[in-house]
Amino acid sequence: MATGRTHRPATRSRGIPEATVARLPLYLRALTALSERSVPTVSSEELAAAAGVNSAKLRKDFSYLGSYGTRGVGYDVEYLVYQISRELGLTQDWPVVIVGIGNLGAALANYGGFASRGFRVAALIDADPAMAGKPVAGIPVQHSDDLEKIIQDNGVSIGVIATPAGAAQPVCDRLVAAGVTSILNFAPTVLSVPEGVDVRKVDLSIELQILAFHEQRKAGEEAHPDGTGPAAVTREESGDSAESADQGPDGDVPAVMPA
Amino acid sequence: MATGRTHRPATRSRGIPEATVARLPLYLRALTALSERSVPTVSSEELAAAAGVNSAKLRKDFSYLGSYGTRGVGYDVEYLVYQISRELGLTQDWPVVIVGIGNLGAALANYGGFASRGFRVAALIDADPAMAGKPVAGIPVQHSDDLEKIIQDNGVSIGVIATPAGAAQPVCDRLVAAGVTSILNFAPTVLSVPEGVDVRKVDLSIELQILAFHEQRKAGEEAHPDGTGPAAVTREESGDSAESADQGPDGDVPAVMPA
């Protein structure tokens, strides 16, 4: 959701819906787990449960990739892992730089699920001269003066911004000027980027606020089941599945699952 | 988005669309910045630009809250800040616990944007006895043996899980059993929760994979503008705004913060 949207305003042909793309990593994770347990095939029903979505959605999602299943049987786990990995571009190596090595930047640098999926932390960059040379997660921090050179030398196209809000836009501008075309932004700011550059943002405080909104409703309902309370709701809890969560914004990334 | 959905299956009356709720924090942030600069009023056009959305969407979003603007003039900044805060439930205090004080947990504990919005870190919990008593961000870490007591003593209803994947579900179960009804999950796992409990997830690796997907397409197009390449695309990049990113997810989903 962040700002508008740059990628295909409505692509057809090999156009995989954005909502589907956002779920592919989820399926991939579930499939990887099955693969490690040497499970050979899986049905849409089983895989959907593992990924926390419903089976119709999963089948529809896979249908955009092609017909990789076998009717009456299910999906071949290894084959699907490969197809989804390829579709997501994970069969290649993605050098990534992290800018802003504070608490969060360090946490990201140490994050394991990083390397496990084709992403390689090529460099850590920080504006504090005192940090320069210090190793974090085994990688020496470099000073931001060299940002452009680092990007270019490593052929980096994906940048992660974990700086304070005020530094985010300038850093973003430099990253883009140096050739970065995809940015994952952890700073609580809206970034302006030229067309063709993708930005995804992750904002803790926003997630908490969304939770608070729903939490408030729950409290209001309890206290006033008649729908009169503070945040009078009047829902109808219509008969419905028994799922849970969701995940927000636009692409609305999915988020959880039922018991 | 995620799985089904627990909150109003399609509530009307005071039913604010989920997509709108997800944007309210964005508007609030932009408004807070204006407020600090003592700007008295703002038009939908200006505010939309600051929040990174288009003005029609913003007006539609606000229309779900009520008619807080003045035709021909715009919106009163202070008044809107108050209304949105109230709608989001930020006028009250939300004690939060963070479970799992590793790199990420520590980063979250240190996050400023936290307290700034009605959220108060009531306790830090970790399973490592060696951590017990150590202060992180000025708050002493407590051992997870006391999790239930901590939740109850502090009246916590929102929990943040920043543990390794394997520990997430057990921790989640204990949190829920102790009374937590909203969970922000940073562990790369699908959590099972009973109906009535909200879960939002933030997964760094998923965000990167989505970026990689788009990045791959860009590369494919450059190399094969005819739409024949590896991941043959054939989009049409139809004329479009000059905004940027999106977030998914589901929407989009999304979540953290800066150093």
Place this chain on the structure above:
DNA sequence: GTGTGTGAATGTCTTCACAGCT
């Protein structure tokens, strides 16, 4: 004149339900 508020139109995502392949 200016900018909000909103019905109507359009577009996207999800769910249903079943035909068709194994």
Place this chain on the structure above:
DNA sequence: AGCTGTGAAGACATTCACACAC
């Protein structure tokens, strides 16, 4: 018989465009 793949229906979200209030 079983489970995928998918048209069609429905729900939801965004955008348009303009009447109306200031």
